[in-house]
Amino acid sequence: xxxxxxxxxxxxxxxxxxxxxxxxxxxxxxxxxxxxxxxxxxxxxxxxxxxxxxxxxxxxxxxxxxxxxxxxxxxxxxxxxxxxxxxxxxxxxxxxxxxxxxxxxxxxxxxxxxxxxxxxxxxxxxxxxxxxxxxxxxxxxxxxxxxxxxxxxxxxxxxxxxxxxxxxxxxxxxxxxxxxxxxxxxxxxxxxxxxxxxxxxxxxxxxxxxxxxxxxxxxxxxxxxxxxxxxxxxxxxxxxxxxxxxxxxxxxxxxxxxxxxxxxxxxxxxxxxxxxxxxxxxxxxxxxxxxxxxxxxxxxxxxxxxxxxxxxxxxxxxxxxxxxxxxxxxxxxxxxxxxxxxxxxxxxxxxxxxxxxxxxxxxxxxxxxxxxxxxxxxxxxxxxxxxxxxxxxxxxxxxxxxxxxxxxxxxxxxxxxxxxxxxxxxxxxxxxxxxxxxxxxxxxxxxxxxxxxxxxxxxxxxxxxxxxxxxxxxxxxxxxxxxxxxxxxxxxxx
Numbered sequence: 001x002x003x004x005x006x007x008x009x010x011x012x013x014x015x016x017x018x019x020x021x022x023x024x025x026x027x028x029x030x031x032x033x034x035x036x037x038x039x040x041x042x043x044x045x046x047x048x049x050x051x052x053x054x055x056x057x058x059x060x061x062x063x064x065x066x067x068x069x070x071x072x073x074x075x076x077x078x079x080x081x082x083x084x085x086x087x088x089x090x091x092x093x094x095x096x097x098x099x100x101x102x103x104x105x106x107x108x109x110x111x112x113x114x115x116x117x118x119x120x121x122x123x124x125x126x127x128x129x130x131x132x133x134x135x136x137x138x139x140x141x142x143x144x145x146x147x148x149x150x151x152x153x154x155x156x157x158x159x160x161x162x163x164x165x166x167x168x169x170x171x172x173x174x175x176x177x178x179x180x181x182x183x184x185x186x187x188x189x190x191x192x193x194x195x196x197x198x199x200x201x202x203x204x205x206x207x208x209x210x211x212x213x214x215x216x217x218x219x220x221x222x223x224x225x226x227x228x229x230x231x232x233x234x235x236x237x238x239x240x241x242x243x244x245x246x247x248x249x250x251x252x253x254x255x256x257x258x259x260x261x262x263x264x265x266x267x268x269x270x271x272x273x274x275x276x277x278x279x280x281x282x283x284x285x286x287x288x289x290x291x292x293x294x295x296x297x298x299x300x301x302x303x304x305x306x307x308x309x310x311x312x313x314x315x316x317x318x319x320x321x322x323x324x325x326x327x328x329x330x331x332x333x334x335x336x337x338x339x340x341x342x343x344x345x346x347x348x349x350x351x352x353x354x355x356x357x358x359x360x361x362x363x364x365x366x367x368x369x370x371x372x373x374x375x376x377x378x379x380x381x382x383x384x385x386x387x388x389x390x391x392x393x394x395x396x397x398x399x400x401x402x403x404x405x406x407x408x409x410x411x412x413x414x415x416x417x418x419x420x421x422x423x424x425x426x427x428x429x430x431x432x433x434x435x436x437x438x439x440x441x442x443x444x445x446x447x448x449x450x451x452x453x454x455x456x457x458x459x460x461x462x463x464x465x466x467x468x469x470x471x472x473x474x475x476x477x478x479x480x481x482x483x484x485x486x487x488x489x490x491x492x493x494x
Contacts, residue, residue: 003048004294010287011053015060017283018202022064022168025200027192029185030281032173033205037099038085042206043459044482045221045298046288058105058171066106066167069093070179073115076124082176090124092175097133108165109134113180136161141183145259152266157190182260189267200272201264203279208233210247210277211285217298219248220329224305226250227325239275247277299333303340304461306330307484314487343463343484345372350465361488363387365462365481367394377427380410383464384472385433388479391457392450404447405433405440430472457481 022028035041036054043051050056058065074080075089082092093110100107110128112121115137128135138160143150150156163184170188172181185201192199207222219233236249238257253276265271273279288294309323330336338344346364353360353376363383364374373394375386393400410428413436418426428436441448458480466488476483 002290002293004290004292004297005046005048005287006289007048007050007053007056007287009289010284011056011060013286014057014281014283018057018061018169018281021200021202021281026197027165027168027170027199029170029172029188029199029201031181031185031201031203032171033181033203034207036096036173039206040480040482041221041225041301042284044301044304045218046284046294047297048289049287055099055103055105058100059103061169062103062105064167065169065171066108066165067100067171067173068108068163068165068184069096069110070113070172070174070181070184071110072113072179073118073121075176075179076112077118077120079120080176087175089175089179094127096173096175097131106167107133108170109136109163111136111138111163111180111184113138113183114140136163138180138184138187141187144183145256145263148259148262148266151186151263152190157187160187160191162191162195163188186263186267189264193267193269198268200268201279202281203276204281206282206284208248208250209285210236210249210280210282212248214246214248215332217295217302217333220333221298221301221305222250224302224326224329227305227309227322228319230321230325236275236277239277242274242278247275249276299335300340300461302326302329302333303335303337304482304484306335307337307340307343307463311485311487340461340463340484341370341372342366342461345374346463346465347486349374349376361464361466361468363462363464363468365391365457365460367391367460379427380407380414381428381433382430382468382472384468384476385428385430387462388430388457389433389437389450391460392453395453395456396446396450398446398449402446404444404450405436406444409436409440429469430475434475454479 037052039051039054043049071089071093079088079090081088085092087095097107110133112125112135115121116139125135141151141160142156144156145151172184174181189199189201208219209216212219214233214235223231223233232251233248234251234254236247236254239245239247257276261273264273306326309319309326313319313323342364346362349364350360350362361377361383362374363386364372365387366372371394373387373391375383375388375390377383377386389404390400393402413432414426414428417428417432437447438451441451461482462476464483464485467485473483
């Protein structure tokens with residue numbers, strides 16, 4: 001797919017706008033939402049978007065910026081998982097620290113919100129201290145957020161320890177939602193005001209895009225992505241009333257704004273923000289250079305989200321509301337599953353084989369230029385392994401009939417695997433085939449060529465007509481291939 005987004009244009013305008021907001025204060029606390037790196041959703045709906053571009057932004061502002069990471073005590077105790085990375089919040093926190101250090105971005109501290117004594121929490125604090133990371137423990141804030149008088153008192157934010165910062169921009173981020181980023185920012189504003197420092201607050205969230213239409217496909221794709229949270233885009237009524245301008249926000253920010261505004265107005269001593277949109281600083285729309293490309297990419301993302309939700313629903317029968325919400329978005333845009341070309345091709349090839357009495361699973365992969373490569377399962381390997389090998393041949397301009405792995409190498413591996421599993425119908429999965437491919441490059445130049453081209457699979461999308469082994473899904477994730485599946489042959493999902 002052609003690029004519809006310019007990282008250069010975006011970084012330029014985004015940097016300028018943040019600096020403009022900073023100029024209004026002595027210090028700006030910037031609540032940073034969304035994924036800091038590896039933002040695959042943004043990359044899918046904005047073709048050309050660098051999924052690590054937020055770190056590029058941080059590097060641009062490095063001399064003016066430091067980072068505070070917020071995490072909630074209960075999430076440490078319960079080993080809460082980040083749904084995007086599959087890591088616990090605790091592990092994600094350490095990963096964030098390492099990424100910032102790699103980029104020479106100053107990590108000020110970690111603040112543990114709603115702290116209470118607990119073995120796991122205190123162990124986490126000890127691990128941070130061993131790494132020489134300053135740690136602050138903030139207990140529950142009395143009255144937060146509704147009782148403003150209590151919150152803005154010595155018994156509210158006043159009980160929190162003050163986080164000592166040295167830079168003009170303080171980015172407050174977290175390993176996942178619900179970590180207390182906003183309360184950390186507000187607590188700091190309270191303490192700065194008591195010290196006579198004119199500090200401000202701003203919010204950075206990529207989606208929804210405030211200056212795109214409410215029903216723009218990019219904003220609808222955000223609704224699909226957060227259907228499990230029941231986030232709903234809406235016109236910001238406060239912005240419309242204050243300025244007569246239409247701006248898009250989402251329900252939770254709009255609902256929370258009146259209380260947040262009361263706290264901010266009291267702390268800052270002025271009516272700084274008239275709408276939740278006012279608080280935002282994101283300028284993602286400035287990087288869109290081809291609206292049509294981005295609209296189509298967002299449509300594909302909605303189809304993808306529907307297929308994933310449909311798969312999970314059939315597997316667990318638990319997310320019916322999420323599936324229904326995405327289905328409504330599909331209907332609103334006139335989308336259907338067959339709009340995903342890899343799905344259409346995989347199902348067609350399977351149907352064609354069934355006409356010949358052959359019942360085999362098929363995996364299809366779509367290349368950047370729209371070319372579809374398919375692979376069918378065989379006695380030797382599953383359809384995912386077959387599809388990846390066929391795709392690598394095409395990308396490497398190698399003939400289809402070429403064997404990159406000698407069957408004499410694969411067959412003993414398969415025989416041993418069948419002996420372990422005591423199943424005569426076992427096949428080699430993608431991981432096993434790739435290991436054999438890596439071994440084959442020692443004596444087969446073609447294998448060496450395709451191994452070098454593995455990175456070119458990144459960003460492609462595919463579809464399987466039935467459930468693949470879990471190891472295949474994990475490898476597709478590592479290869480950065482977006483895979484969807486039909487829910488059939490559940491015995492293979494082991």
